[in-house]
Amino acid sequence: MPELRRDPVVGRWVIISIERGKRPADFGAGLTVKKGGFCPFCKGNEHTTPPEIMAFRPDGSRPNTSGWTLRVVPNKFPALQIEGHLDKSGEGIYDKINGVGAHEVIIESPEHQDTLARMPLKAVEDMLWAYYYRISDLKKDKRFKYVVVFKNEGDAAGASLEHSHSQLIALPIVPKQVIEEIDGAKRYYELKERCIFCDIIRQELASQTRVISENRDFIAIAPFAARSPFETWILPQKHESNFAPNGNFTMLAEILQRTMKQIDKTLDTPPYNMMLHISTFMDEVNDYYHWHLEIMPKLTKIAGFEWGSGFYINPTPPEEAAKFLREAKI
């Protein structure tokens, strides 16, 4: 079983693969994404993935056969293992937890060439429903405290398969970085009795310089302190502490797909990472945290300065990035 280990100085957790550790020869320099060739996520290849956890099958077809529009399957090479009780232990000065968790893959479309920008809007909406259903289900497992939902697109962004998919990892602890973000929002609320993200939205709407787009319910902005060029956040305009459908996910799907079209057009379909930021399972409804999506096109490299300081150097001011994206002819 993998191990969660905590750095004793800074409290940062890492997941260490214990059993089948990678040896020096396993680290190739080349592409990890298989181009062309066999794809386990394509329709017709359902038998090559672990059995599905859920699927959307408008034609009523049987599980693990063709006919689906979206499938959720366990990751074949999970970072954490779903079976087992939580076991926290020490090793002298160090702390560790056995690597219990869920690691699932959301296959967003049966078509290999689909992307968030190109798939039917309905498929984007369905992806968001799948996020919601899986989070709701994993929340019932008392071993888990948080779920990280994310999407890697392209080799440089860490995707190991080309076929468009998202992933989620349910964790037995709340990541330090999530705690920091929530605590930051809480401190602001204690001071002002207002949600800091609501205040950010108000200020961005007033200045307009970093607004990329809006629809009835959502806003897409280039954040003031963007870590990387063309970093984009999508937030609900009204305060919502946790990710949930407001009747449906149509408005969110619309602005997300529009944003991805703008990014693809402006940056020639770059690799990117997308992360869902939500409240913890223990504290889902609150006045201070505001869920959102963060999209980071992968255009720069993390180097020694970033590792050594936690600073980022962003060569594109978010005001200019927002302008480029806003004016993209999609």
Add this chain to the structure above:
Amino acid sequence: MPELRRDPVVGRWVIISIERGKRPADFGAGLTVKKGGFCPFCKGNEHTTPPEIMAFRPDGSRPNTSGWTLRVVPNKFPALQIEGHLDKSGEGIYDKINGVGAHEVIIESPEHQDTLARMPLKAVEDMLWAYYYRISDLKKDKRFKYVVVFKNEGDAAGASLEHSHSQLIALPIVPKQVIEEIDGAKRYYELKERCIFCDIIRQELASQTRVISENRDFIAIAPFAARSPFETWILPQKHESNFAPNGNFTMLAEILQRTMKQIDKTLDTPPYNMMLHISTFMDEVNDYYHWHLEIMPKLTKIAGFEWGSGFYINPTPPEEAAKFLREAKI
């Protein structure tokens, strides 16, 4: 002038290049390291860098001519600018500082093909002296609070030139990540009245499973919660809060070069980042912080899970990494 901007929620700072921002077409997918071709860091090309700040010239040659064994020059494309007063200001909810700082390049050898593993031991020692002299000098500038010393080797690790060099960036604020590390050490000291790094060294020496090598004054270990495969830390065995020569840098140069030879042999000369972790200018001599070097071979990619959680997934247990490095035939 560049701007330092703070994320209002998590307090993370970023450096935003304001004037000559990168436009979408500036982000090429290809290599950024020029292979072959003209190298501004090679001997004979001294006139193509900004005038040198310091150099080691055993033959007594004139500044900015050949004859040097090590040169320090301002970065031609600095992330921060050296001129100007500090100016902190607000923009509604947001905080920013004008981008005052120093950004210098330490050219470690006149020979293009040298690496830390291959250059004369004396050159590694001289590099460490240059770190020390430049830190000591920048400390006198009251605008600066911390200096990040780092080295990027190889395109994947963010190096923009092939010729072996280190960099330093002096900052008008102490990075949040540095504060967290120092505060973590301080909390442990308050509890135990012992330095946490000294305790780590004691435990590692007792178990030996993660020790890579030792010499009279230093120890190289694979840290218990290594973020990436083959991550290696080099620490002074006796408590030292700040980076300084103990008479000389011979022992440190020896273990650093040995470690780099082990890494190059085991992983076929991988790209890597090296970071110097030191105390802040304000609090150099203390009982709780223990300076060290961190070396991270660049073998895995930062993806959505890492961005969303601050967790790292390390596919190689540090115990195995230490064994491979220990047994490398160098």
